[in-house]
Amino acid sequence: MNNGTLRQRYQKLKAEADRRRKASEEAPGAKIRIGMATCGIAAGALETKAAFEKEIAARGIQAQVQTVGCNGHCYAEPCVVIDHPDSGFPPILYPEVSPGKATMLAKLFLQGFDPRLEHILGATVENDMIPAVADFPRFHLEKRVITQKCGKIDPEDIYAYIAEGGYAALTDCLQQRPEEIIAEIKAAGLRGRGGAGYPTGNKWELARGAAGSEKFVICNADEGDPGAYMDRTLLESNPHQVIEGLIICAYSVGAAKCLIYVRSEYPLAVRIIRTALGQASDAGILGESVLGSDFAVEVEVFEGSGAFVCGEETALIRSIEGHRGMPKHRPPYPALAGLWGCPTVINNVKTLATIPPIVTNGADWFRQIGTQNSPGTAVFSVVGNVTHPGLVEIPMGTTLRSLIFDVCGGIPGKKAFKAVQIGGPSGGCLSEAFLDTPIDFDSLTKAGAMMGSGGLVIMDEENCLVDVSRYFLEFTQKESCGKCTFCRIGTHHLLEILGRLTTGDGSMEDLDLLQGLSEDIKAGSLCGLGKTAPNPVLTSLRYFAEDYRAHAQEKRCPGLTCRALMTYYIDLAKCAVGCEACVGVCPVEAIFTTSNRKKGIDQEKCVKCGECRVVCPPEYDAVEKVSPPGLAPLVERPAEPRKQN
C-alpha cells in the first residue's frame, strides 16, 4: 500500500472539510445551532426550529439555522446555541427554548443585539462578558472523550466530522500493521463499554489470530436497558466516530464485513447511520479501497426487532442468522466462532467510539484518564430524582456522590437520597453507604452492582426498593427468551413473590424464598440475562432489608409507593377553607367538602393517583401520604351533600 496516496486522499478530504467550515463560518449573520437528537425533538426542538425559521424570514434577519446532535443536557432541552458575532457577544447556550422563546430571541437578540441574559445558561467559550458554561460543575467535572463532538457538529454531514479531525485516526491506522494497532489498544487498557468490561484489545487479538479467512465485526447498538440512551444519543449525534472505530477494528482483525446491529425502535439513529454510511462510501472511506488503500470493507445496518436478549452477543448472532434470538452456551466465544461460524468481534457503540481518540492521542493519554484497572471515561444516562438529568461522561474513578450531587445537581425538592440503581436490569441498587464508591468496573462489581452499559437511576426517599425490584423483574422476565429453566420459570416466580410483597400479601418466608431462588437463578442460568436478572433483588435485599421486612411483616411501604399499602389523606389543620384545587384534578370525584368546609378524601373511591398532592398549593401542602393505610385519620363525608343555594 502506498502511504503517500493514503495521506493525500485524507488531506484532500480534510481540505474540502476545512473549506466548507470556513465558508460557513465566514457567512454573514448569526448561526443558530439546535440540538435535534431524539431527546431534543421530544422536548419540542422541531417546533423551536420552525419558530426561528419563521421569525427570521418574517424579519428578514440574516442567520442560518443549523441542526446538531445532543449535548447531553436533557434537563435543558431544547438546547440552542446562538453564535451572533455582530452582537459582540460570544456564542451563548440557551436552555429550554420554547417556540415563544425562539421568537423572542430572534427579535431581541438576533435583531436587537440584546442577548436577554436572564434566559441564558452560559457562554460556550471563555470570555470577559458572560460566565462560561465550562465553569459549571456539570461541565468541568465531565471529561468528554466519547461524546466530545456530540452537540457541536451536524451528524448528517461527514465534512463536519472531518473538519474536527475525524478519520485522521483511520488514516494513521491504515499506515500501520494491524498488530501494532491491537498492541496500542491493549496498552491503553480499554475495556468493553457494553457492561462486562472484557479487554477490547484481547478480544481483537483473539479474533485476529483465529483461523478462517472470513471474519466479521459487529457494532452492538441494541441498547435496551430501561432508562438508558447513551448509544442512541451517540449514534444520533456523531455516527462517524463509531463508524471510524468500526473500520479500524475491521482492519485490525482482518474483517471485510461489518454490521451495525441497531434496534428498530431507534428510527432516527437508523436514518442517521444510513446517511453517514452513504456519505462515507461517497468519500471513499468505505468500499473496495478505503482511502485509496488496498483494504476493502463494507458496513451494513441490521435492524433488531425489539428483543432485549438480542443485546447478548450469542443471541444477537442467532438473530442475524435468521433464527429466534436465543443465546448459546459460551465457549466457544464469538471471537473464535461467531456469525456463520466465523470469528466475530462484537463491540459496543461506546467502545468503538473510544477507538479513534485512543489512536489519535495514544495509549498513555488514555491511561491518564480514569483508574489503573478501568482507564478512560464512562458515559451514563442519569435519570430519576435528580436535578440535572442527562447524558454525562466522567472519568472512571469518579465517586457516585460526585456524579449525583456535583455533576447532576443532587436530589430536588429537599428530599433525601435513598438509592441509586446502576447497570440497568442486570445491575444493582446501592444505598447511601456506597456513595463514595468509585465508579469503575471492579468496584461496582464488588458492591454487587455492575457498570452495565450506562443506565443510572437515582431514587429519593419516596421510592420503594421492593417496587423497584418488581419493576426490573417484570422487565427481565418479559424479556427472557424462554430457553433455559432457571431464567424462564425462575424469574417468573421472583416477579410473583415481589408482586405479593407490594400488595401486602407476602410473608417473611417469602424473603427467604426470594433470596434462595435469586441465588439459584444467578448460578444456574445459561446466559448473561438470566445470570444477572436477580441482581436488583439480591442487592436490594441486602442493602434495603428494612424495606422488605416492613412489607412482609407490617404491610407497610416505607417509600410510600406501593398503592395497596399506602393512602392519601388531607391534613385538616393545613387545608384551606375555600380552596378547590384538589377537587378539580381528582379523576374519580373522591374529594368531598367536610362539615367545616375543608376537604376530605373518600378512601373507598380514591385510586391513589396522587394528583391532589401535586396540585395542593405549596403554601398549604395539606395532602399527606401514609403507610399502612390504617394510619390515615378517618374523615367522615357529611351525610347529605350541602344543598346548592
Place this chain on the structure above:
Amino acid sequence: MMISLTIDDRQIQVAGGTSLLKACLDSGIYIPHICFMEESDRSPASCRLCWVEIEGHSWPVTACTVTIDHPIAVKTDTPAVRHLQRSALQLLLSVHRVECKKCPANRQCVLQNIARFLEVGLKPGRLQRRLKEPDVDGSHPYLDHYPNRCVLCGKCIRVCRNHDNRTALTFAGRGFHTVIRSFGRFDSDTVACDSCRACVEICPVGALVIREA
C-alpha cells in the same frame, strides 16, 4: 486420542472431543439431563440439570457443555450440584401438571426418573404451581400438544424433519409463555406426521401425542 478422567471415584478413558456428559453416560455414570441429544453436535444446555463440579472450578458447570480435551477430575454428587439439580427440577415441576396416571409417559417419564434419582417428590417445593391455558393445543392436524407437560427441551424440534426436510415445529412466545408450536402448511401431501412420529417418540414427558381418530 484417549484422555483419562476421574469421575467421583472412578477412572475412565474417553476419546478427546466428546462432551463430559456423553462420556459419563457411556460409562454408566448417570447425570440427570433432559435436553441433551447424542446426535446433535452442540447441546442447547437449556434444561440446566446436568451439573457437575470440576476440580479447579469454583462453581458447578453443565456437563453437556464441557468438551474433554485434557484430563480432569469431576464430582457428580456434591451438595452444590444436588442443590442446583433439585432447584431446576422444582422449577420444572412448578409449571407441570402432575397427573401421572393420566399421562402416556407414566413410568418412563424423565421427570419421574430424575425425581427418584434426586430422592425428591414430584412437588415444586415452596413454589406455587402455575399452569398454562389451554391445557391442550390441538392446532396440528395429527398431534395434540400438552404445554403443561412440556419441559421445552426442544428435542421434538430437533428431530422433526418432515416439512420438506425442515422442522415444522418451533418455540413460540417469549419467556414464561414460551411454548412448542407447529407452523407451515399441513397438506396431506407434504406432511407425513401421522407416519413419522419422531417427535412423539422422543418427547421425554408425553407432551406430544398422536390424536385419537
